[in-house]
Amino acid sequence: MTEPAAAAALAVRSLSFAYGPRVALDDVSFRVPAGGVTALLGPNGAGKSTLLTLTAGLLRPPPGSLTVLGHDMATAPRKALARMGIVFQQPTLDxxxxxxxxxxxxxxxxxxxxxxxxxxxxxxxxxxxxxxxxxxxxxxxxxxxxxxxxxxxxxxxxPALLLLDEPTVGLDVPTRAALVAHVHALALDDGLAVLWTTHLIDEVAAGDRVVVLHKAKVRAEAPAATLVADHGSLANAFAALTADPPPVQEAAQ
Structure with a gap:
Protein backbone atom coordinates (compact mmCIF):
# COMPACT_ATOMS: atom_id res chain seq x y z
CA MET A 1 0.00 0.00 0.00
CA THR A 2 1.48 3.38 -1.00
CA GLU A 3 1.55 6.37 1.32
CA PRO A 4 -1.05 9.10 0.89
CA ALA A 5 0.10 12.19 -0.99
CA ALA A 6 0.21 14.26 2.20
CA ALA A 7 2.87 11.93 3.65
CA ALA A 8 5.24 12.21 0.66
CA ALA A 9 8.35 14.37 0.88
CA LEU A 10 8.84 13.71 -2.84
CA ALA A 11 6.22 12.43 -5.27
CA VAL A 12 7.27 11.48 -8.79
CA ARG A 13 4.41 10.78 -11.17
CA SER A 14 4.57 9.55 -14.78
CA LEU A 15 7.94 11.22 -15.36
CA SER A 16 9.65 10.75 -18.73
CA PHE A 17 12.82 12.32 -20.09
CA ALA A 18 15.06 11.77 -23.11
CA TYR A 19 18.38 13.10 -24.35
CA GLY A 20 17.50 13.24 -28.03
CA PRO A 21 16.79 9.64 -29.10
CA ARG A 22 18.08 8.15 -25.81
CA VAL A 23 15.36 7.59 -23.25
CA ALA A 24 16.67 8.24 -19.71
CA LEU A 25 13.36 7.93 -17.80
CA ASP A 26 10.24 6.20 -19.05
CA ASP A 27 6.96 6.82 -17.16
CA VAL A 28 8.66 6.76 -13.74
CA SER A 29 6.47 7.00 -10.63
CA PHE A 30 7.36 6.53 -6.95
CA ARG A 31 7.21 8.30 -3.56
CA VAL A 32 9.74 9.21 -0.90
CA PRO A 33 7.90 9.22 2.46
CA ALA A 34 8.51 12.01 4.96
CA GLY A 35 11.21 10.74 7.31
CA GLY A 36 13.53 7.80 6.65
CA VAL A 37 15.80 6.77 3.80
CA THR A 38 14.67 5.72 0.34
CA ALA A 39 17.42 4.08 -1.70
CA LEU A 40 17.19 4.63 -5.45
CA LEU A 41 19.04 1.51 -6.50
CA GLY A 42 20.11 0.82 -10.04
CA PRO A 43 23.08 -0.06 -12.27
CA ASN A 44 25.18 2.69 -13.80
CA GLY A 45 23.21 4.29 -16.62
CA ALA A 46 19.83 3.41 -15.16
CA GLY A 47 18.67 7.05 -15.02
CA LYS A 48 19.35 7.79 -11.34
CA SER A 49 21.43 10.94 -11.86
CA THR A 50 18.99 12.25 -14.47
CA LEU A 51 16.18 11.87 -11.96
CA LEU A 52 18.06 13.83 -9.30
CA THR A 53 19.05 16.51 -11.81
CA LEU A 54 15.38 16.96 -12.70
CA THR A 55 14.37 17.02 -9.04
CA ALA A 56 17.00 19.70 -8.41
CA GLY A 57 15.42 21.84 -11.13
CA LEU A 58 18.49 21.87 -13.38
CA LEU A 59 16.64 20.65 -16.46
CA ARG A 60 13.39 21.84 -18.00
CA PRO A 61 10.45 19.97 -16.42
CA PRO A 62 9.53 17.04 -18.68
CA PRO A 63 6.18 15.26 -19.11
CA GLY A 64 4.93 14.10 -15.73
CA SER A 65 5.27 15.80 -12.35
CA LEU A 66 7.66 16.23 -9.43
CA THR A 67 6.34 17.60 -6.15
CA VAL A 68 8.29 18.35 -2.96
CA LEU A 69 6.13 18.61 0.16
CA GLY A 70 3.21 19.45 -2.13
CA HIS A 71 5.10 22.09 -4.16
CA ASP A 72 5.24 21.30 -7.88
CA MET A 73 8.65 21.82 -9.48
CA ALA A 74 7.00 23.06 -12.68
CA THR A 75 4.79 25.73 -11.11
CA ALA A 76 6.45 26.52 -7.76
CA PRO A 77 10.14 25.65 -8.13
CA ARG A 78 11.39 28.15 -5.53
CA LYS A 79 9.11 26.77 -2.83
CA ALA A 80 10.11 23.22 -3.74
CA LEU A 81 13.84 23.96 -3.78
CA ALA A 82 13.62 25.80 -0.45
CA ARG A 83 12.59 22.50 1.20
CA MET A 84 15.41 20.54 -0.42
CA GLY A 85 19.09 19.91 0.30
CA ILE A 86 21.25 18.43 -2.45
CA VAL A 87 24.65 16.72 -2.62
CA PHE A 88 25.65 15.99 -6.20
CA GLN A 89 27.90 13.17 -7.33
CA GLN A 90 30.59 15.62 -8.44
CA PRO A 91 32.08 17.69 -5.56
CA THR A 92 31.02 21.35 -5.53
CA LEU A 93 33.04 22.80 -2.64
CA ASP A 94 35.51 25.64 -3.16
CA PRO A 159 15.47 21.08 4.44
CA ALA A 160 12.77 18.42 4.75
CA LEU A 161 14.25 16.38 1.88
CA LEU A 162 17.92 15.54 1.30
CA LEU A 163 19.01 14.30 -2.14
CA LEU A 164 22.29 12.39 -2.33
CA ASP A 165 23.58 11.34 -5.76
CA GLU A 166 25.99 8.43 -5.23
CA PRO A 167 27.81 10.37 -2.47
CA THR A 168 30.28 7.57 -1.68
CA VAL A 169 31.85 7.35 -5.15
CA GLY A 170 35.63 7.17 -4.76
CA LEU A 171 35.60 6.57 -1.01
CA ASP A 172 37.21 3.57 0.67
CA VAL A 173 35.04 0.93 2.39
CA PRO A 174 35.40 2.18 6.01
CA THR A 175 34.70 5.79 4.96
CA ARG A 176 31.70 4.67 2.90
CA ALA A 177 30.30 2.75 5.86
CA ALA A 178 30.76 5.73 8.19
CA LEU A 179 29.01 8.09 5.77
CA VAL A 180 26.09 5.69 5.30
CA ALA A 181 25.73 5.44 9.09
CA HIS A 182 25.81 9.25 9.49
CA VAL A 183 23.06 9.78 6.93
CA HIS A 184 20.81 7.14 8.47
CA ALA A 185 21.34 8.72 11.88
CA LEU A 186 20.31 12.11 10.46
CA ALA A 187 17.11 10.62 9.07
CA LEU A 188 16.34 8.93 12.38
CA ASP A 189 17.20 11.88 14.63
CA ASP A 190 15.60 14.67 12.59
CA GLY A 191 12.80 12.91 10.71
CA LEU A 192 14.59 13.93 7.52
CA ALA A 193 13.49 12.33 4.25
CA VAL A 194 16.49 11.12 2.25
CA LEU A 195 16.66 9.96 -1.35
CA TRP A 196 20.02 8.19 -1.76
CA THR A 197 20.99 7.02 -5.24
CA THR A 198 23.46 4.15 -5.43
CA HIS A 199 24.38 1.00 -7.32
CA LEU A 200 25.95 -0.51 -4.19
CA ILE A 201 23.63 -2.88 -2.35
CA ASP A 202 25.59 -2.74 0.93
CA GLU A 203 24.61 0.94 1.29
CA VAL A 204 20.95 -0.05 1.77
CA ALA A 205 19.88 -0.59 5.40
CA ALA A 206 17.25 -3.10 6.48
CA GLY A 207 14.76 -0.36 7.38
CA ASP A 208 15.09 1.56 4.11
CA ARG A 209 12.59 1.73 1.31
CA VAL A 210 13.95 0.74 -2.08
CA VAL A 211 13.14 1.91 -5.58
CA VAL A 212 14.85 -0.22 -8.24
CA LEU A 213 15.47 1.70 -11.47
CA HIS A 214 16.75 -0.12 -14.54
CA LYS A 215 16.85 0.93 -18.19
CA ALA A 216 14.79 4.05 -17.48
CA LYS A 217 11.95 2.21 -15.74
CA VAL A 218 10.98 1.52 -12.13
CA ARG A 219 11.20 -2.23 -11.63
CA ALA A 220 10.16 -2.26 -7.96
CA GLU A 221 9.15 0.04 -5.09
CA ALA A 222 9.00 -1.65 -1.70
CA PRO A 223 10.59 -1.81 1.77
CA ALA A 224 13.99 -3.49 1.71
CA ALA A 225 12.66 -6.10 4.12
CA THR A 226 9.89 -7.05 1.68
CA LEU A 227 12.36 -7.53 -1.17
CA VAL A 228 14.57 -9.67 1.08
CA ALA A 229 11.59 -11.77 2.18
CA ASP A 230 10.52 -12.29 -1.44
CA HIS A 231 13.97 -13.02 -2.91
CA GLY A 232 16.10 -14.31 -0.02
CA SER A 233 18.47 -11.33 -0.08
CA LEU A 234 18.67 -7.84 -1.48
CA ALA A 235 21.40 -8.99 -3.85
CA ASN A 236 19.09 -11.67 -5.24
CA ALA A 237 16.27 -9.13 -5.55
CA PHE A 238 18.51 -6.67 -7.40
CA ALA A 239 19.74 -9.37 -9.78
CA ALA A 240 16.20 -10.53 -10.53
CA LEU A 241 14.76 -7.06 -10.96
CA THR A 242 17.50 -5.89 -13.32
CA ALA A 243 17.37 -9.04 -15.44
CA ASP A 244 16.11 -9.06 -19.02
CA PRO A 245 13.39 -9.48 -20.05
CA PRO A 246 12.04 -7.23 -17.26
CA PRO A 247 9.89 -8.79 -14.53
CA VAL A 248 6.48 -7.54 -13.55
CA GLN A 249 6.94 -4.44 -11.36
CA GLU A 250 6.63 -5.13 -7.64
CA ALA A 251 4.19 -2.81 -5.90
CA ALA A 252 5.08 -0.72 -2.87
CA GLN A 253 4.11 -2.18 0.47
Missing part, protein backbone atom coordinates in the same frame (compact mmCIF):
# COMPACT_ATOMS: atom_id res chain seq x y z
CA UNK A 95 38.83 23.97 -2.36
CA UNK A 96 40.57 27.23 -1.50
CA UNK A 97 38.01 28.29 1.11
CA UNK A 98 37.90 26.86 4.61
CA UNK A 99 35.15 24.54 5.72
CA UNK A 100 33.46 27.38 7.62
CA UNK A 101 33.76 29.77 4.68
CA UNK A 102 32.11 27.28 2.34
CA UNK A 103 29.21 26.96 4.74
CA UNK A 104 28.86 30.72 5.25
CA UNK A 105 28.73 31.35 1.49
CA UNK A 106 25.93 28.81 1.12
CA UNK A 107 24.02 30.26 4.07
CA UNK A 108 24.30 33.77 2.60
CA UNK A 109 22.86 32.54 -0.70
CA UNK A 110 19.87 31.21 1.25
CA UNK A 111 19.48 34.50 3.11
CA UNK A 112 20.16 33.06 6.56
CA UNK A 113 20.98 35.67 9.25
CA UNK A 114 24.57 35.56 10.52
CA UNK A 115 23.69 34.53 14.08
CA UNK A 116 21.47 31.69 12.87
CA UNK A 117 24.15 30.63 10.39
CA UNK A 118 26.80 30.37 13.08
CA UNK A 119 24.51 28.36 15.37
CA UNK A 120 23.52 25.94 12.63
CA UNK A 121 27.12 25.61 11.43
CA UNK A 122 28.23 24.68 14.92
CA UNK A 123 25.44 22.12 15.23
CA UNK A 124 26.06 20.44 11.87
CA UNK A 125 29.84 20.43 12.18
CA UNK A 126 29.56 18.86 15.62
CA UNK A 127 27.10 16.22 14.43
CA UNK A 128 29.38 15.26 11.54
CA UNK A 129 32.58 15.32 13.65
CA UNK A 130 34.01 18.27 11.74
CA UNK A 131 34.26 20.98 14.41
CA UNK A 132 38.03 20.68 14.64
CA UNK A 133 38.34 21.06 10.85
CA UNK A 134 36.22 24.22 10.50
CA UNK A 135 39.22 26.50 9.95
CA UNK A 136 41.01 24.21 7.49
CA UNK A 137 40.90 24.69 3.75
CA UNK A 138 38.80 22.05 2.02
CA UNK A 139 41.82 21.17 -0.12
CA UNK A 140 43.45 19.67 2.98
CA UNK A 141 40.56 17.28 3.70
CA UNK A 142 40.24 13.71 2.51
CA UNK A 143 37.31 12.57 0.36
CA UNK A 144 35.20 11.37 3.26
CA UNK A 145 35.51 14.63 5.17
CA UNK A 146 34.73 16.65 2.04
CA UNK A 147 31.51 14.67 1.61
CA UNK A 148 30.59 15.37 5.24
CA UNK A 149 31.14 19.08 4.63
CA UNK A 150 28.80 18.92 1.62
CA UNK A 151 26.14 17.21 3.72
CA UNK A 152 26.54 19.78 6.51
CA UNK A 153 26.19 22.55 3.93
CA UNK A 154 23.05 20.95 2.44
CA UNK A 155 21.42 20.84 5.88
CA UNK A 156 22.08 24.45 6.95
CA UNK A 157 18.70 25.76 5.77
CA UNK A 158 16.83 22.89 7.49
Missing amino acids: LDLTVAQNLRVFAALHGLPRRRTEARMAEELDRLDLTARAGEKVRALNGGHRRRVEIARALLHR
Whole structure:
Protein backbone atom coordinates (compact mmCIF):
# COMPACT_ATOMS: atom_id res chain seq x y z
CA MET A 1 0.00 0.00 0.00
CA THR A 2 1.48 3.38 -1.00
CA GLU A 3 1.55 6.37 1.32
CA PRO A 4 -1.05 9.10 0.89
CA ALA A 5 0.10 12.19 -0.99
CA ALA A 6 0.21 14.26 2.20
CA ALA A 7 2.87 11.93 3.65
CA ALA A 8 5.24 12.21 0.66
CA ALA A 9 8.35 14.37 0.88
CA LEU A 10 8.84 13.71 -2.84
CA ALA A 11 6.22 12.43 -5.27
CA VAL A 12 7.27 11.48 -8.79
CA ARG A 13 4.41 10.78 -11.17
CA SER A 14 4.57 9.55 -14.78
CA LEU A 15 7.94 11.22 -15.36
CA SER A 16 9.65 10.75 -18.73
CA PHE A 17 12.82 12.32 -20.09
CA ALA A 18 15.06 11.77 -23.11
CA TYR A 19 18.38 13.10 -24.35
CA GLY A 20 17.50 13.24 -28.03
CA PRO A 21 16.79 9.64 -29.10
CA ARG A 22 18.08 8.15 -25.81
CA VAL A 23 15.36 7.59 -23.25
CA ALA A 24 16.67 8.24 -19.71
CA LEU A 25 13.36 7.93 -17.80
CA ASP A 26 10.24 6.20 -19.05
CA ASP A 27 6.96 6.82 -17.16
CA VAL A 28 8.66 6.76 -13.74
CA SER A 29 6.47 7.00 -10.63
CA PHE A 30 7.36 6.53 -6.95
CA ARG A 31 7.21 8.30 -3.56
CA VAL A 32 9.74 9.21 -0.90
CA PRO A 33 7.90 9.22 2.46
CA ALA A 34 8.51 12.01 4.96
CA GLY A 35 11.21 10.74 7.31
CA GLY A 36 13.53 7.80 6.65
CA VAL A 37 15.80 6.77 3.80
CA THR A 38 14.67 5.72 0.34
CA ALA A 39 17.42 4.08 -1.70
CA LEU A 40 17.19 4.63 -5.45
CA LEU A 41 19.04 1.51 -6.50
CA GLY A 42 20.11 0.82 -10.04
CA PRO A 43 23.08 -0.06 -12.27
CA ASN A 44 25.18 2.69 -13.80
CA GLY A 45 23.21 4.29 -16.62
CA ALA A 46 19.83 3.41 -15.16
CA GLY A 47 18.67 7.05 -15.02
CA LYS A 48 19.35 7.79 -11.34
CA SER A 49 21.43 10.94 -11.86
CA THR A 50 18.99 12.25 -14.47
CA LEU A 51 16.18 11.87 -11.96
CA LEU A 52 18.06 13.83 -9.30
CA THR A 53 19.05 16.51 -11.81
CA LEU A 54 15.38 16.96 -12.70
CA THR A 55 14.37 17.02 -9.04
CA ALA A 56 17.00 19.70 -8.41
CA GLY A 57 15.42 21.84 -11.13
CA LEU A 58 18.49 21.87 -13.38
CA LEU A 59 16.64 20.65 -16.46
CA ARG A 60 13.39 21.84 -18.00
CA PRO A 61 10.45 19.97 -16.42
CA PRO A 62 9.53 17.04 -18.68
CA PRO A 63 6.18 15.26 -19.11
CA GLY A 64 4.93 14.10 -15.73
CA SER A 65 5.27 15.80 -12.35
CA LEU A 66 7.66 16.23 -9.43
CA THR A 67 6.34 17.60 -6.15
CA VAL A 68 8.29 18.35 -2.96
CA LEU A 69 6.13 18.61 0.16
CA GLY A 70 3.21 19.45 -2.13
CA HIS A 71 5.10 22.09 -4.16
CA ASP A 72 5.24 21.30 -7.88
CA MET A 73 8.65 21.82 -9.48
CA ALA A 74 7.00 23.06 -12.68
CA THR A 75 4.79 25.73 -11.11
CA ALA A 76 6.45 26.52 -7.76
CA PRO A 77 10.14 25.65 -8.13
CA ARG A 78 11.39 28.15 -5.53
CA LYS A 79 9.11 26.77 -2.83
CA ALA A 80 10.11 23.22 -3.74
CA LEU A 81 13.84 23.96 -3.78
CA ALA A 82 13.62 25.80 -0.45
CA ARG A 83 12.59 22.50 1.20
CA MET A 84 15.41 20.54 -0.42
CA GLY A 85 19.09 19.91 0.30
CA ILE A 86 21.25 18.43 -2.45
CA VAL A 87 24.65 16.72 -2.62
CA PHE A 88 25.65 15.99 -6.20
CA GLN A 89 27.90 13.17 -7.33
CA GLN A 90 30.59 15.62 -8.44
CA PRO A 91 32.08 17.69 -5.56
CA THR A 92 31.02 21.35 -5.53
CA LEU A 93 33.04 22.80 -2.64
CA ASP A 94 35.51 25.64 -3.16
CA LEU A 95 38.83 23.97 -2.36
CA ASP A 96 40.57 27.23 -1.50
CA LEU A 97 38.01 28.29 1.11
CA THR A 98 37.90 26.86 4.61
CA VAL A 99 35.15 24.54 5.72
CA ALA A 100 33.46 27.38 7.62
CA GLN A 101 33.76 29.77 4.68
CA ASN A 102 32.11 27.28 2.34
CA LEU A 103 29.21 26.96 4.74
CA ARG A 104 28.86 30.72 5.25
CA VAL A 105 28.73 31.35 1.49
CA PHE A 106 25.93 28.81 1.12
CA ALA A 107 24.02 30.26 4.07
CA ALA A 108 24.30 33.77 2.60
CA LEU A 109 22.86 32.54 -0.70
CA HIS A 110 19.87 31.21 1.25
CA GLY A 111 19.48 34.50 3.11
CA LEU A 112 20.16 33.06 6.56
CA PRO A 113 20.98 35.67 9.25
CA ARG A 114 24.57 35.56 10.52
CA ARG A 115 23.69 34.53 14.08
CA ARG A 116 21.47 31.69 12.87
CA THR A 117 24.15 30.63 10.39
CA GLU A 118 26.80 30.37 13.08
CA ALA A 119 24.51 28.36 15.37
CA ARG A 120 23.52 25.94 12.63
CA MET A 121 27.12 25.61 11.43
CA ALA A 122 28.23 24.68 14.92
CA GLU A 123 25.44 22.12 15.23
CA GLU A 124 26.06 20.44 11.87
CA LEU A 125 29.84 20.43 12.18
CA ASP A 126 29.56 18.86 15.62
CA ARG A 127 27.10 16.22 14.43
CA LEU A 128 29.38 15.26 11.54
CA ASP A 129 32.58 15.32 13.65
CA LEU A 130 34.01 18.27 11.74
CA THR A 131 34.26 20.98 14.41
CA ALA A 132 38.03 20.68 14.64
CA ARG A 133 38.34 21.06 10.85
CA ALA A 134 36.22 24.22 10.50
CA GLY A 135 39.22 26.50 9.95
CA GLU A 136 41.01 24.21 7.49
CA LYS A 137 40.90 24.69 3.75
CA VAL A 138 38.80 22.05 2.02
CA ARG A 139 41.82 21.17 -0.12
CA ALA A 140 43.45 19.67 2.98
CA LEU A 141 40.56 17.28 3.70
CA ASN A 142 40.24 13.71 2.51
CA GLY A 143 37.31 12.57 0.36
CA GLY A 144 35.20 11.37 3.26
CA HIS A 145 35.51 14.63 5.17
CA ARG A 146 34.73 16.65 2.04
CA ARG A 147 31.51 14.67 1.61
CA ARG A 148 30.59 15.37 5.24
CA VAL A 149 31.14 19.08 4.63
CA GLU A 150 28.80 18.92 1.62
CA ILE A 151 26.14 17.21 3.72
CA ALA A 152 26.54 19.78 6.51
CA ARG A 153 26.19 22.55 3.93
CA ALA A 154 23.05 20.95 2.44
CA LEU A 155 21.42 20.84 5.88
CA LEU A 156 22.08 24.45 6.95
CA HIS A 157 18.70 25.76 5.77
CA ARG A 158 16.83 22.89 7.49
CA PRO A 159 15.47 21.08 4.44
CA ALA A 160 12.77 18.42 4.75
CA LEU A 161 14.25 16.38 1.88
CA LEU A 162 17.92 15.54 1.30
CA LEU A 163 19.01 14.30 -2.14
CA LEU A 164 22.29 12.39 -2.33
CA ASP A 165 23.58 11.34 -5.76
CA GLU A 166 25.99 8.43 -5.23
CA PRO A 167 27.81 10.37 -2.47
CA THR A 168 30.28 7.57 -1.68
CA VAL A 169 31.85 7.35 -5.15
CA GLY A 170 35.63 7.17 -4.76
CA LEU A 171 35.60 6.57 -1.01
CA ASP A 172 37.21 3.57 0.67
CA VAL A 173 35.04 0.93 2.39
CA PRO A 174 35.40 2.18 6.01
CA THR A 175 34.70 5.79 4.96
CA ARG A 176 31.70 4.67 2.90
CA ALA A 177 30.30 2.75 5.86
CA ALA A 178 30.76 5.73 8.19
CA LEU A 179 29.01 8.09 5.77
CA VAL A 180 26.09 5.69 5.30
CA ALA A 181 25.73 5.44 9.09
CA HIS A 182 25.81 9.25 9.49
CA VAL A 183 23.06 9.78 6.93
CA HIS A 184 20.81 7.14 8.47
CA ALA A 185 21.34 8.72 11.88
CA LEU A 186 20.31 12.11 10.46
CA ALA A 187 17.11 10.62 9.07
CA LEU A 188 16.34 8.93 12.38
CA ASP A 189 17.20 11.88 14.63
CA ASP A 190 15.60 14.67 12.59
CA GLY A 191 12.80 12.91 10.71
CA LEU A 192 14.59 13.93 7.52
CA ALA A 193 13.49 12.33 4.25
CA VAL A 194 16.49 11.12 2.25
CA LEU A 195 16.66 9.96 -1.35
CA TRP A 196 20.02 8.19 -1.76
CA THR A 197 20.99 7.02 -5.24
CA THR A 198 23.46 4.15 -5.43
CA HIS A 199 24.38 1.00 -7.32
CA LEU A 200 25.95 -0.51 -4.19
CA ILE A 201 23.63 -2.88 -2.35
CA ASP A 202 25.59 -2.74 0.93
CA GLU A 203 24.61 0.94 1.29
CA VAL A 204 20.95 -0.05 1.77
CA ALA A 205 19.88 -0.59 5.40
CA ALA A 206 17.25 -3.10 6.48
CA GLY A 207 14.76 -0.36 7.38
CA ASP A 208 15.09 1.56 4.11
CA ARG A 209 12.59 1.73 1.31
CA VAL A 210 13.95 0.74 -2.08
CA VAL A 211 13.14 1.91 -5.58
CA VAL A 212 14.85 -0.22 -8.24
CA LEU A 213 15.47 1.70 -11.47
CA HIS A 214 16.75 -0.12 -14.54
CA LYS A 215 16.85 0.93 -18.19
CA ALA A 216 14.79 4.05 -17.48
CA LYS A 217 11.95 2.21 -15.74
CA VAL A 218 10.98 1.52 -12.13
CA ARG A 219 11.20 -2.23 -11.63
CA ALA A 220 10.16 -2.26 -7.96
CA GLU A 221 9.15 0.04 -5.09
CA ALA A 222 9.00 -1.65 -1.70
CA PRO A 223 10.59 -1.81 1.77
CA ALA A 224 13.99 -3.49 1.71
CA ALA A 225 12.66 -6.10 4.12
CA THR A 226 9.89 -7.05 1.68
CA LEU A 227 12.36 -7.53 -1.17
CA VAL A 228 14.57 -9.67 1.08
CA ALA A 229 11.59 -11.77 2.18
CA ASP A 230 10.52 -12.29 -1.44
CA HIS A 231 13.97 -13.02 -2.91
CA GLY A 232 16.10 -14.31 -0.02
CA SER A 233 18.47 -11.33 -0.08
CA LEU A 234 18.67 -7.84 -1.48
CA ALA A 235 21.40 -8.99 -3.85
CA ASN A 236 19.09 -11.67 -5.24
CA ALA A 237 16.27 -9.13 -5.55
CA PHE A 238 18.51 -6.67 -7.40
CA ALA A 239 19.74 -9.37 -9.78
CA ALA A 240 16.20 -10.53 -10.53
CA LEU A 241 14.76 -7.06 -10.96
CA THR A 242 17.50 -5.89 -13.32
CA ALA A 243 17.37 -9.04 -15.44
CA ASP A 244 16.11 -9.06 -19.02
CA PRO A 245 13.39 -9.48 -20.05
CA PRO A 246 12.04 -7.23 -17.26
CA PRO A 247 9.89 -8.79 -14.53
CA VAL A 248 6.48 -7.54 -13.55
CA GLN A 249 6.94 -4.44 -11.36
CA GLU A 250 6.63 -5.13 -7.64
CA ALA A 251 4.19 -2.81 -5.90
CA ALA A 252 5.08 -0.72 -2.87
CA GLN A 253 4.11 -2.18 0.47
